Amino acid sequence: MRTILEANSKPNCKFQILSNPEFLAEGTAIADLFSPDRVLIGSLQTQEGKDAAVSLAEVYAHWVPRERILTVGLWSSELSKLAANAMLAQRISSINALSAICEATGANIDEVAHAVGRDSRVGPKFLKASVGFGGSCFQKDILNLVYLSESLHLPEVAAYWRQVVEMNEYQKRRFSKRVVDTLFNTITGKRIAVLGFAFKADTGDTRESAAITLVKDFVAERALVNLYDPKVPHEQIWLDLAEAMPVTPAATIQKQVQICGSALEACKNAEAVVIATEWKEFREIDWETVYAGMNKPAFVFDGRMLIDVEKLRDIGFKVAVIGRGERL
The missing domain is CATH 3.40.50.720 (NAD(P)-binding Rossmann-like Domain)
Structure with a gap:
């Protein structure tokens, strides 16, 4: 995008590209917009790029506390969006993997999740076992991360994140099989x-x-x-x-x-x-x-x-x- 703009710009007209990913969840999007955990603004780490990021931060500062507005590098912003969804999905796949062990042993995944979530280093959110996660973001962003890892010649990293999606598919198949078996x-x-x-x-x-x-x-x-x-x-x-x-x-x-x-x-x-x-x-x-x-x-x-x-x-x-x- 930057290359296209620069190639078609008039003399003395310069552009800065900012990355401003959204973190809105379906069902709570308006509340998330009015009171976000953070606003992420990525820019080139040139003086011009940093100035552009500050200009956008001023817009958000009308309703978002300054300490929640993060200005970072362009790649950091892009990767943070993928990483946030990937790590949330990873927590769901992790607790779902443990739910299979619970069913095999007689343990209760609710009790396990509650005990684990009381650890301040882990926390209780996204530790709810289920038949599997869905939606437009989790799987898409994890697969984007897999593709990015493979294109950067990091096959082990790609395999690690792909397993989160594979565990989710396994959970769905396992649940339907349990219905048939029962x-x-x-x-x-x-x-x-x-x-x-x-x-x-x-x-x-x-x-x-x-x-x-x-x-x-x-x-x-x-x-x-x-x-x-x-x-x-x-x-x-x-x-x-x-x-x-x-x-x-x-x-x-x-x-x-x-x-x-x-x-x-x-x-x-x-x-x-x-x-x-x-x-x-x-x-x-x-x-x-x-x-x-x-x-x-x-x-x-x-x-x-x-x-x-x-x-x-x-x-x-x-x-x-x-x-x-x-x-x-």
Whole structure:
């Protein structure tokens, strides 16, 4: 960009290129904009570049405290954006890897995460086990970091960061396999209610959503899937499933997948309920009504650690929660 501007600039007209990455999270973007953890401004470390960075910092200083405005080198700014998302995703993949050990040993990943998070050097954030992370940023930025490492001839560094994405994919496959294994090693012809299709609550974004992988795996096993999400448009769901299963005819997908208007409707006549997104309304489901309308034995698979396990077991459900080793 700098080369193009300099080649086309008029005499005595100079440009400075600044890197000002955004750190907004979906669902909290406005709050993040008004009260950011930091504002990052990267520039060439020439006097002209530093002056340009100061000029942009003056704009942010109207509402952001000065100590939160960081001026750094151009490469440092660009790399910091990738590094922040990569390290957050790394924490999720790390706790998800430990959740697999918990399920195999009988440990409880919630207890492990709480104990680890009490260490002031680690902290509690992003230590919530789940069926896997999604969204437009984490995987894209990690793969950008992988590509950058490979282009700089750093294969070991590339392999390290690629493993974060591979662990995330493994977590999704592992969860869908647990559903199949628990339902007596076959889900052919069985009806499974998948609650949630967005990659996280409080957004309609489905990019890289774990639910897409789950539904794809269930369809491949010839299950019947009832889907419900309070925000994702039906058209988007069909587009995502068609893209995820390019060799499966659209008629086959629509024969096996039904999009429902409520959680209760999705759960009716199902053998199992799978919680894929942490929507608040899924914490408040009338589980006694759900149980009455399901085929027996009725299973619940919680991929977001939302439910009161003992309450559901008292109702009669067979319950499996990510990162918990209780045997059904």
